[in-house]
Amino acid sequence: xxxxxxxxxxxxxxxxxxxxxxxxxxxxxxxxxxxxxxxxxxxxxxxxxxxxxxxxxxxxxxxxxxxxxxxxxxxxxxxxxxxxxxxxxxxxxxxxxxxxxxxxx
Numbered sequence: 001x002x003x004x005x006x007x008x009x010x011x012x013x014x015x016x017x018x019x020x021x022x023x024x025x026x027x028x029x030x031x032x033x034x035x036x037x038x039x040x041x042x043x044x045x046x047x048x049x050x051x052x053x054x055x056x057x058x059x060x061x062x063x064x065x066x067x068x069x070x071x072x073x074x075x076x077x078x079x080x081x082x083x084x085x086x087x088x089x090x091x092x093x094x095x096x097x098x099x100x101x102x103x104x105x
Contacts, residue, residue: 033099034059044069050076061085065101080104 006020022029032038036055044052053075054068066080081102 030099039067043067054078059083059099 006018009017009019011017032042034057036057039055039057040052043055044050049071050069051071052067053070054066056067057063057065059065061083063083064080065083066078068078069076081104084100084102
């Protein structure tokens with residue numbers, strides 16, 4: 001059995017659903033996905049000399065995010081989107097089930 005199986009489902013021509021289960025506390029996974037200081041540690045493929053030089057996120061329904069990648073100090077591209085909804089957030093991270101967002105480049 002794989003520790004962290006990832007599934008990808010193409011729902012339509014403009015929508016995919018990616019699901020992955022982590023062996024970690026919900027708040028740690030949420031923070032790694034949404035806090036710029038953590039996203040910068042894992043988002044860009046460092047093994048290819050790429051880094052995330054800008055990372056902004058307003059994590060709430062209707063909030064926006066923007067990431068900019070660079071290689072050798074030169075900007076490669078930026079992408080951005082909006083957070084559409086949070087499923088099951090409730091009073092604590094422990095109840096969070098999903099974060100739904102758009103993406104554009």
